[in-house]
Amino acid sequence: MEKMMTSVFLFSANHFSRKTDRSHTDLLLYEFYDKIICMKNITLEAAPMEGITNYIFRNLHHKYFGGADCYFSPFIGIYSNNNVKRRDLCDIYPENNSGIRLVPQVLTNRAENFIWIFKKLREFGYEEINLNLGCPSGTVTAKGRGAGFLIYPDKLEEFFDQVFDALGDEAKLISVKTRIGFSNPSEMERLTEIYNKFPFKELIIHPRVREEYYNGSPHLDTFEKALNASTVPVCYNGNIFNLNDYNQITIGFHNLSGVMIGRGLLADPSLARQIKGGKAMTIDELRTFINELEAAYTEHLKSERNVLFKMKELWTYLARNFSGGDRYIKKLLKAKTLTEYRVQKNLILNDDMI
Numbered sequence: 047m048e049k050m051m052t053s054v055f056l057f058s059a060n061h062f063s064r065k066t067d068r069s070h071t072d073l074l075l076y077e078f079y080d081k082i083i084c085m086k087n088i089t090l091e092a093a094p095m096e097g098i099t100n101y102i103f104r105n106l107h108h109k110y111f112g113g114a115d116c117y118f119s120p121f122i123g124i125y126s127n128n129n130v131k132r133r134d135l136c137d138i139y140p141e142n143n144s145g146i147r148l149v150p151q152v153l154t155n156r157a158e159n160f161i162w163i164f165k166k167l168r169e170f171g172y173e174e175i176n177l178n179l180g181c182p183s184g185t186v187t188a189k190g191r192g193a194g195f196l197i198y199p200d201k202l203e204e205f206f207d208q209v210f211d212a213l214g215d216e217a218k219l220i221s222v223k224t225r226i227g228f229s230n231p232s233e234m235e236r237l238t239e240i241y242n243k244f245p246f247k248e249l250i251i252h253p254r255v256r257e258e259y260y261n262g263s264p265h266l267d268t269f270e271k272a273l274n275a276s277t278v279p280v281c282y283n284g285n286i287f288n289l290n291d292y293n294q295i296t297i298g299f300h301n302l303s304g305v306m307i308g309r310g311l312l313a314d315p316s317l318a319r320q321i322k323g324g325k326a327m328t329i330d331e332l333r334t335f336i337n338e339l340e341a342a343y344t345e346h347l348k349s350e351r352n353v354l355f356k357m358k359e360l361w362t363y364l365a366r367n368f369s370g371g372d373r374y375i376k377k378l379l380k381a382k383t384l385t386e387y388r389v390q391k392n393l394i395l396n397d398d399m400i
């Protein structure tokens with residue numbers, strides 16, 4: 047709480063010169079009050095990260111750090127004849143996610159496939175089912191899925207017409223995770239028109255176009271327009287790496303229903319907890335988390351190579367915390383065996399570098 051108040055204070059002080067119509071004290075009180083109100087209503091959502099935030103990761107994150115109100119599953123792809131990969135199904139089985147509020151995410155551009163899986167996921171008891179309209183990967187967009195669906199707004203509208211007709215009132219449990227366009231942020235105007243036609247549970251906006259992947263600054267101006275025009279609850283997603291980033295977004299944009307965090311939560315798994323007023327990550331906590339994750343992957347994955355790959359991938363994000371340990375991190379990322387990996391991991395985690 048103390049940290050949050052400090053950053054709210056700093057933020058207010060930074061921005062005071064721009065808002066000359068209120069007294070300084072009024073402004074600080076206003077923004078502090080606003081922050082407290084926002085805190086009550088904003089849902090903290092752990093972003094889907096394919097290959098990383100699987101059920102093993104989610105369970106351990108929830109156990110050791112918490113703070114996230116819900117977790118989104120990486121996308122479940124649907125193939126011909128309503129085929130779904132066994133691994134994707136296993137990831138969202140309720141017994142693998144007990145005690146966690148999970149939102150399964152689906153990647154498709156065919157209404158009949160979406161309707162089919164929506165019903166299956168409802169049978170599993172899920173209260174929200176998310177559609178991926180943001181994946182930038184070439185193999186996905188080439189098939190008109192993910193961010194590739196945004197190129198065809200008329201088809202997208204038809205897709206939702208069919209889905210809402212078929213699912214009736216149940217369709218209110220659908221949320222959408224969208225980019226602001228495929229190649230130009232101006233595409234968001236037409237997309238907003240479409241999204242406003244349907245009573246989605248939530249619209250999660252990542253304010254980048256597909257061609258930007260995850261690079262550069264989010265287009266906050268386009269986000270603001272979309273937020274103001276939206277008739278459904280809006281969640282912000284993009285570049286929240288610390289408390290200050292979170293405060294800037296939640297103070298800058300009123301009426302957010304949620305904030306979704308991806309890479310920031312991988313780099314600092316305690317970020318959501320800190321936003322809720324909890325403590326920052328300690329090196330002991332991280333060590334326990336990392337070691338238990340490695341043990342769980344060793345138990346579940348077939349080969350040492352896969353375990354090594356998974357751990358190294360997570361370390362590409364965690365590395366942000368260890369600027370002092372650069373050379374160990376570089377060696378860790380080059381490790382060819384789990385034994386080599388463990389040597390470097392221990393060197394990093396035994397030094398108090400956070």
Ligand SMILES: Cc1cc2nc3c(=O)[nH]c(=O)nc-3n(C[C@H](O)[C@H](O)[C@H](O)COP(=O)(O)O)c2cc1C
Nearest residue numbers: 093094095096120121178252284285286307308309
């Ligand atoms: C490795 C990786 C995998 C991702 N997988 C998914 C996914 O399965 N579904 C999805 O909607 N977004 C996916 N994303 C996008 C994230 O959910 C999030 O929108 C993006 O990282 C921006 O948020 P951030 O700045 O908080 O990280 C992925 C991003 C990365 C980097």
